[in-house]
Amino acid sequence: HSAESRSRGAFILLEGCDRTGKSTQAAKLVERLQTLGHSTKLWKFPDRTTRIGQMIDGYLAKGEDLNDHAVHLLFSANRWEAVEAMEKHLSAGTTLVVDRYAYSGVAFSAAKGLDLEWCKHPDRGLLRPDLTLFLDMPIEESMKRGGFGEERYEKLTIQTKVRELFLQLREPTWVMVDATQSIESIHKELVHQSEKAITRVRDQPLQHDLWL
Numbered sequence: 001h002s003a004e005s006r007s008r009g010a011f012i013l014l015e016g017c018d019r020t021g022k023s024t025q026a027a028k029l030v031e032r033l034q035t036l037g038h039s040t041k042l043w044k045f046p047d048r049t050t051r052i053g054q055m056i057d058g059y060l061a062k063g064e065d066l067n068d069h070a071v072h073l074l075f076s077a078n079r080w081e082a083v084e085a086m087e088k089h090l091s092a093g094t095t096l097v098v099d100r101y102a103y104s105g106v107a108f109s110a111a112k113g114l115d116l117e118w119c120k121h122p123d124r125g126l127l128r129p130d131l132t133l134f135l136d137m138p139i140e141e142s143m144k145r146g147g148f149g150e151e152r153y154e155k156l157t158i159q160t161k162v163r164e165l166f167l168q169l170r171e172p173t174w175v176m177v178d179a180t181q182s183i184e185s186i187h188k189e190l191v192h193q194s195e196k197a198i199t200r201v202r203d204q205p206l207q208h209d210l211w212l
């Protein structure tokens with residue numbers, strides 16, 4: 001085998017509070033990495049297209065009520081049901097740009113008052129991101145952005161708690177990005193960090209040790 005055939009894609013995660021530009025940046029990042037010759041795919045949690053994802057969408061967007069612990073487990077199950085497909089892409093050399101993951105899972109549930117350690121448990125042993133880019137901005141700024149308030153959780157008090165929890169979950173390897181910058185400067189920074197990560201992990205095994 002040549003080194004080429006063994007090389008895998010990178011798991012690049014974008015995290016942050018609501019309306020910080022994650023989805024806009026994720027789409028632009030995928031497009032740019034593809035242009036630069038990296039096989040790249042956009043991934044998104046929650047994935048509302050699966051049966052579990054439809055239950056989550058009912059809860060978030062349609063006002064359907066679910067027990068806080070139960071919905072937390074649904075979000076986690078929605079990641080576990082994707083793990084084989086994600087591994088397949090990564091092993092085949094495709095980089096995944098992932099819009100939200102288990103950090104969102106814990107931050108939003110713990111912001112409602114669930115125990116932080118309990119919240120982390122169901123996601124233990126999931127694939128660990130190779131690079132986490134945290135888009136950060138004051139909640140007062142993100143609230144001014146279009147669409148804020150449309151879904152459950154899009155309120156000042158909850159978002160403020162969520163941001164504090166994200167900062168508690170922050171790991172030394174996270175890259176903190178000032179999300180108040182222009183779309184283009186944020187984009188440049190994300191491309192730069194992503195290309196470094198792609199090169200760095202190319203010959204490393206996938207990491208299945210989130211929070212272990």
Ligand code: NYM
Binds near residue numbers: 100102
């Ligand atoms: N969210 C997202 C959770 O509460 N738990 C999770 O595990 C994940 C992945 O869902 N307010 C919350 C964060 C968001 C909401 O996400 C929907 P998005 O990225 O706006 O579709």
Ligand code: MG
Binds near residue numbers: 018019151
């Ligand atoms: Mg949202």
